[in-house]
Amino acid sequence: MDFNLTEERAMLQDMLQRVLAETYDHEARRKLLAEGKPYDAEVMAKLAELGVLGALFPEEVGGFGGAGFDLSVVFEELGRAGTIEPILGNAVLAGGLVAALGSEDQKAMLNEVIAGQAILAFAHSEPTARYDLNQISTKAVAEGDKIVLTGTKAHVLNGAEANMLVVSAREAGEDHDQDGISLFVVPADAEGVMITGRLNIDGTAAAMIQLEGVVLDTSARLGEPGKAYDAIETAVARAILAVCAEALGAMEAAKDLTINYLKERKQFGVAIGKFQALQHRMADLLIEVEQARSAVVNLAGNINAPRDQRERYVSAAKNLVGRAGALVAEETIQMHGGIGMTDEYALSHFARRLVMIDHLFGDVDHHLERFIALNAA
C-alpha cells in the first residue's frame, strides 16, 4: 500500500500545477467565451507540449502513461486551473476507444492527437438517451461493401472542433441492447455529417451531430461489428475518472479561493473567517473534499479491475463527487456572498463546472441507483 505518486507522476503534477498557475488566465478564458470561442489554440498547444495528452495514452500508441493515476493527476490539475480545452472527449473518450480497438492504421491518428494537432470527438449519446449508454438508435446499414450511418447524436463534446469523429451506431438489436453496437471513425467533413456546435454553461463546448446517410468503407469500423459496448463502458469509466479528478481539482481551487476570502474579507470589523458558523461549515467542506480525493484514488486504483469491481467504484466515485461538488459549489458561493456569483470572479467558473460535471455520464441519483444494482448483482 502506497499513497504516494510515482516520481514521474509527482513531477508531472508539480510541473502542470506550476505552469498552469503561472500561465493560464481566468480573465483570458472569460474573454474567449464572451466571443463565443470554444477554446484557445495556443493553450491547447501548450498543454500538448507539457505532455498532458501524452500522459493519457500508453506507450504503444505513442504516449507515456494511460494508467488510472495518470488520468487522475492530469485532470486534477486541469480542474484546478479551470481549462476548457478539448481533452476529455478528444483524448479520453474518442482517443481511448481508438487506442483500445483501433487497427494499426487507425491508431496512427493518435500521434496527431498527442501532439495537439488533431481533435477527435466521441459521438455517442442520443437526444433522449439521458445517461443510458445502451440507448442507441443510430443505424449502421450495410449497402454493398459500404456502410451507411443515419441518426442524431447529442451533447458531443467538442463535436464542432473535431477533425474526426468516433461514432456509435447500431448494426443489430433493439434500442436498449448492448449487443449490436459498433463504432466507426468518420471524418468531420464527410458528406451527410451536419454539426451544430454551441457552448455549455460551464464554458465547455459540445455539438448536436446529424448523420444523414453518411457512407463509409468497412475499414472505418473500429473493432468488431456489434461488439463495441464493453469498450464504450470502459472508455466512459475512464472519462468518469477524469471528470471526478477534474472536479477534485476544481474543488481544491474553489476551496483555496474561499480560504483566502475568509481570511481577507472583513465584515463588522473582523475577518469573516473568524465567524464560527462559517468555520464549522468550512470544516465540513474540507472533510468532503478529502472524501472526494479518496473516491478518486479508489477509482484510479481500480480502473483496470474486473468489470463489476471497476463499475462499483465508478458509480461510488461519481455519486460521492457529485454530492461533494454541489456542496462545494453552493457553500463556497454562499461564504463569498455576492462576489461569488459574479462572472468575473474565478469561483463562478469552478462552481459552474462542478455542478455541470454532475450532468455528465450520470448524476448523483443515477449512480446511486446503479451502485445499488451492482451490489445486488
Add this chain to the structure above:
Amino acid sequence: MDFNLTEERAMLQDMLQRVLAETYDHEARRKLLAEGKPYDAEVMAKLAELGVLGALFPEEVGGFGGAGFDLSVVFEELGRAGTIEPILGNAVLAGGLVAALGSEDQKAMLNEVIAGQAILAFAHSEPTARYDLNQISTKAVAEGDKIVLTGTKAHVLNGAEANMLVVSAREAGEDHDQDGISLFVVPADAEGVMITGRLNIDGTAAAMIQLEGVVLDTSARLGEPGKAYDAIETAVARAILAVCAEALGAMEAAKDLTINYLKERKQFGVAIGKFQALQHRMADLLIEVEQARSAVVNLAGNINAPRDQRERYVSAAKNLVGRAGALVAEETIQMHGGIGMTDEYALSHFARRLVMIDHLFGDVDHHLERFIALNAA
C-alpha cells in the same frame, strides 16, 4: 382562516400546561420506571380529572371534544410534560374505535375510560407486520353461535394494563386484504388470552398478546363483520395526529431545555450560546420545530377530510415530524454534551420519545413512500 384556538381549547391548553408544569415530575417518572411500573395511577386520575380523556371524545359518548384540534392540543401538552400514562392506545385507538363503531351497549364502556377508571387497548399489529395495517393473520372463526379468536398481537400499547381489548381478526380474505378484517371487544381476563407486558425504551408500555382459542359471543363484534379496515385506518390517522402533536410538545420541551442550557452553561469562560456555530444550528432547529407545528396544524385541520386528502396529510405530517424529531433529539443532545445523555436529565426522556415515535405507525421512509403512492393515485 384562523390560526387561533377556540377559547375553550386555549383554556384547556393553558390549564394543562400550567398544571403539568407544576405537578408532573420527571424524577418521579424515572423512579416509577426504574421499579418497572408502566404508569402512575394518581397521575392518570389527575389527567382524567383535568379533562384530558374527555377532550378526546365527542359529546355523544360522554366527552366534550374529539375533533382534530382537541387531539393536537391535548397531546402537545402531554408531550411537553413527557407523561407515559395510557392515553394513546386506550382513548385514541381502542376508545376511538368503540366510539366510531360501537353499539350503544359497547359505547357505555367509554364512560369509565373518560373517567380514567378503565383502560382499553388496541390489539392489532402482528409480529411481522411492521407498519402494514392490513397484514392480519389472526383468525376469527364462527363455531355455532360463537366466534373463536386465534393469533398473536405484538406491541399492543398498554396491553398488560388494559381491562378490555379491542382485537382485530380476520373473518375472510388473505393476509394482506383490507376486506375481511373485523374488530372484537375482548375482556383482558378472558380465557385463552395470554398477555406479556414490558416497558419500551421511551418509558411507554406495551405487550405481546397471544389469543389461543378465545371464545366470544357475536355481540363482542364491533361494527359489521369484515368491514373494520376503514375505521382502523381512521383511528390510526387520529393516533398519528396524536403522536405528531406529542412529538411537537416534546420538541418544544427539548428546545426549551436547550435554550436554557445554552444561556447558562459556560465553557472557556463564556455562555456556550454565544458560539455562533451553535446559534446557527439552533436557528435551523427552531425553523424545523415551526415546520412540525405547521404539519400538525395541517393534519388536525384535515383529519375529517375525505380519505385520500386526509391520508396525504397523515403521511406528510408523520414524515416531517419524524425528520424534525430526530433532528431535535440528536441536536439538543449534541448541544448539551454529556449531560444530555444522562438518564436523570429530562432531555434524555424527550429524546427517546421523539426517536421512538418514528417507530410507531410507520417511520419517515414508510410515510415518504406512502405519500408518493397517494400522490400518484
Add this chain to the structure above:
Amino acid sequence: MDLSFTPEQEAFRAEVRAFMAANLPKRISEKVRLGKRLSKQDSEDWNAILNDRGWLAANWPKEYGGAEWDAVQRMIFEEEACRANAPRLVPFGLTMLAPVLFAFGTEEQRQRFLPKVLNNEHWWCQGYSEPGAGSDLAAVKTRAVLEGDHYVVNGQKTWTTLGQHANWIFCLVRTNPEAKKQEGISFLLIDMKSPGVTVRPIVLIDGEAEVNEVFFDNVRVPVENLVGEQDKGWTYAKYLLTHERTNIAGVGFSQAALATLKTVAATTMAGGRPLAENPHFAARMAQVEIDLMAMQTTNLRVVSAAAKGQAPGAESSMLKVKGTLLRQELTSLLRRAAGPDAMPFLPEYLEGGDNQLPNGPEHAPSAAPTYFNMRKLSIFGGSNEIQRTIISKSILEL
C-alpha cells in the same frame, strides 16, 4: 383554528384567477413558465395591465391608487399570480420606496413620486449595498455633502438589481462622517439622468447582467429629494428591512416551481420510465412537497399574526431561511431533471428573441441558469447567516 378561507377570500381568489386568465398576455406568461428572461417592456406592460385594474400597488392606500389589500389578500394574489406564471413585480418602487414615503416622506414627495411609480414613468432601483460592505448595510461610504440647496454625492453602490432599466434610485448616503456607523446616514432620492451618474452592468454566474454598479461623481441632488430628516436614514432603511415582507417565504414561487417540476418529471424519460417513477427522484420531490405543505401554513400563521398587528420578529427570518432553501432545492431538482440537456447555454433562447429550440425539451435551457441565479436568494436581502443570527439572538437573548 380553521384552515379554510372565508367565502370573501375564496371569491377574491376566483376573481384574481379569472383576471389572470383573461388579462395576462401569453407572450409574457410563456416566458415566465419557461424561465426565460423578461424585458423591461414585459414588466411595464404587466404593470400597466394591473394598474388599469387598480391592483398594481397591493399594499398602498386606495387614495394613492393602491389596492389596500390585507396580508391574506396579498398572499392569495401572490399565489394566483405565480400559478398563472405572471411576472414577479419589480419591488423597488412599489414595496420598498413607497412604504418609506408613506411613513417618513412628505405629502409633496408622495404626490410627486408615487403616481409615476404606477404609470411606469419612474423605474426605481435600490442604492443600499456598497463594495466590500456585504451584509453590513450600515457600512455606507458614499458621501453626500450639503452645498446650498443641493447635496453633492460621491461614491459607489453595487448589486443594484435591474439598475440598467432604472431612471431613479433611492440611496443611503453618509451625510455625517463623524457620527457612529448607524448614525449620519441619510435617505436620498436621485434622478439617474443627473450628470455624474454611471451604471456598469455586472455579469453574474448565470451569464446575465441582472445587477449593476452605480457610480456617483459629484452628482447634485436637490434637498427636496431628502426623505425624512438628514442623518436619520438608517431608521428608514431598517424599517424597510423589517416590514412589508409578506412574501419573504416565496411560497407561491415554490408552488409554481413544484407544479412545473412535476410536469417535467412526468414527461422526462429516464432509464426506460418517467423520471417521476424513479424512486430516488420521487423521494426528493415528495420531500420538497411535504416541506412546502408545512411552509404554506407556517407562512399563513405568520401572515395571520401580522394581520392582527403582532409584529413578525424572528418569524420572518425563519420564513426567509426555509423559504429560500426550498426554492433553491426546487431549482436544483429542475436542473437535475433536465439531465444532459441542462448543459447548453442558449442566451438567445433565454432572451426570447429566438424561439427555435436547438435540442432538448423546452424547460431545459433555463434550468441551470435559474439554479445558479437563485443562489442569490440565500445571499441577498440579508444573507441566511444574518437571518440565523437574528433568529437565535431573539431566542437566546445573549
Add this chain to the structure above:
Amino acid sequence: MDLSFTPEQEAFRAEVRAFMAANLPKRISEKVRLGKRLSKQDSEDWNAILNDRGWLAANWPKEYGGAEWDAVQRMIFEEEACRANAPRLVPFGLTMLAPVLFAFGTEEQRQRFLPKVLNNEHWWCQGYSEPGAGSDLAAVKTRAVLEGDHYVVNGQKTWTTLGQHANWIFCLVRTNPEAKKQEGISFLLIDMKSPGVTVRPIVLIDGEAEVNEVFFDNVRVPVENLVGEQDKGWTYAKYLLTHERTNIAGVGFSQAALATLKTVAATTMAGGRPLAENPHFAARMAQVEIDLMAMQTTNLRVVSAAAKGQAPGAESSMLKVKGTLLRQELTSLLRRAAGPDAMPFLPEYLEGGDNQLPNGPEHAPSAAPTYFNMRKLSIFGGSNEIQRTIISKSILEL
C-alpha cells in the same frame, strides 16, 4: 500509488483472521454481534487470550510484552477484530496510560504498572473530565496538595467510562491553583481502593450505567505515583489527545455494522418485500457504503502518512468527525430497520443473562440502545464541534 497491501500485510491479515476464528469465544462474539453488553469477565477473558498470543498491546514495544505493530498492522488487526465481532479493547491502560508512561514515566513506573495491565490485575480508568468542564479539559478543579511524601486529593471526576470495573485511575489534578489554567496541572496515578475514593454510576440514555462519577475525599496518593514532573501534566494529557489515535475513524466498526445492516435489511420483510429492496432504505444504505469506501481510503492515507512520520494534525480531526457521523448513521439505520421491534427495552436480554427473546428478531433489542449510546461518539473524546474548530483553525490560520 498502489492500493494493494504488501504480501506481508496480506499474510498478517490472514494470520489475524485465522486467530480470531480459532480463539475468539463464540459466547463473546455473539454478544458483540447482537449488540449485547459485555461483562467485566468477558473483557478480561479476551484480554487474556490476546495476551497469550502477545497481541494485547498492539502499540507497545516488544520488551514490555507488546506487539510493536506499525500503523497499517494495527489497522488490519482492528478491521479483522471488528469483522470477527471481537470486543473492543478497553483503551485506558493499553493505549492511553501506557504511551504516557513510555514517554514521560520512569522505568520503575513502567515495570510496576505495565505488566499488570497485560495480566488483568489492573483495570484502569480515566480521570480527566470534571463536572461543568465539558470539552474544556484544562478546567481542572480537583486539588492535590503535597503533604510530605503524599499528595492529598480532593475533588470530583465525571464521565469515567467503566469506572465501576476499575481499580486504578489516572487523573489530572491541580497542584498549583495560582498558575494559568493549563499550568499547575499534574498527572497522578491513584489506587481506587484508597480510602476516600467513591464511585457513583451514571445511568445514560440507553439505560446502562456505562459511566461514573468518581469522588476523592482526602485521598492520600504516594509521590511515586506522580508521572513526570509536577505541574506539567497538561503536556502529557495533550500528548494523549493528539497521538495514538490510529482508530479514530472507527472504519472497522463501521464495516462490521454495515455488514450486519445488510444482513438485517435482506432478511427483514417490509411492505411485502425485503427491506433491502425498499428503494429509500437501499439508498440510505448505499450512501453510507459509498462514504465508507472513501473513508477507508481517507483513513489509510492518514495512517500511511503517519507511518512515514508525518504528524497528523487536522486530518485526525477530519477522521473523527466523518467517522463518527458514519458510525452514528449506521446505528440509526439499524434502529430503523428494526421497525416496531426497536421499541421494547429488554435489559436482561442485553445483559446476556436471559437468551430467551421475547419477540422480534435477535438484532432488534440492541438497536435503539446502541443508537442512543452512540450519540456519545460526537461528544466524547473532543466533541465534533471542537474538532471542526481545530480543522478550520489549521486551515484558516486565524
